[in-house]
Amino acid sequence: MGVYRKLSCPKCKYVIENWGIAYQVAGQPYMNCPNCEANLDLRSYVKEWFLLNTWSKIGWILRSLYTSVFYMLPATVILYVVIDYFNEQLAREINWGFAWFLLIGIIILFILSMYWDISQSIKRLSDKEYVKILIDRGFTSEEKMNKVLSKYKISF
Ligand SMILES: [Zn+2]
Numbered sequence: 702m703g704v705y706r707k708l709s710c711p712k713c714k715y716v717i718e719n720w721g722i723a724y725q726v727a728g729q730p731y732m733n734c735p736n737c738e739a740n741l742d743l744r745s746y747v748k749e750w751f752l753l754n755t756w757s758k759i760g761w762i763l764r765s766l767y768t769s770v771f772y773m774l775p776a777t778v779i780l781y782v783v784i785d786y787f788n789e790q791l792a793r794e795i796n797w798g799f800a801w802f803l804l805i806g807i808i809i810l811f812i813l814s815m816y817w818d819i820s821q822s823i824k825r826l827s828d829k830e831y832v833k834i835l836i837d838r839g840f841t842s843e844e845k846m847n848k849v850l851s852k853y854k855i856s857f
Pocket residue numbers: 710711712713714715734735736737738739
């Protein structure tokens with residue numbers, strides 16, 4: 702979940718519809734245009750987790766939290782409505798249960814989404830060809846990349 706931002710291919714003007722990101726997130730910093738195959742540089746929106754600066758990392762963490770709340774809040778309301786429908790008294794008795802459901806759900810979703818993004822990043826960076834593309838296209842320097850790879854003990 703993010704703020705909608707229209708991103709179109711500079712070559713064929715094809716609009717990449719489902720690009721819902723307005724700030725820097727963790728991911729692959731380039732893609733091919735689905736229409737004309739042109740190579741699109743996404744570095745202003747997307748960078749590998751390990752190459753994000755501290756503020757972008759904090760922003761990314763806050764957005765992951767926000768997304769977790771965004772999904773868990775309606776889920777909790779639905780759970781309450783369903784239980785209340787079948788057993789009004791039970792719904793009232795386990796009041797705090799809903800709060801815990803919400804809180805634990807947010808924490809679990811948050812951890813899962815962080816784990817997913819970072820493990821995907823590690824997976825991509827474990828690919829020698831991918832790292833070569835990042836360096837060749839100037840997404841990062843060889844020096845910085847070597848630092849990241851050794852810091853996080855990523856090997857090919
Ligand atoms: Zn295109």
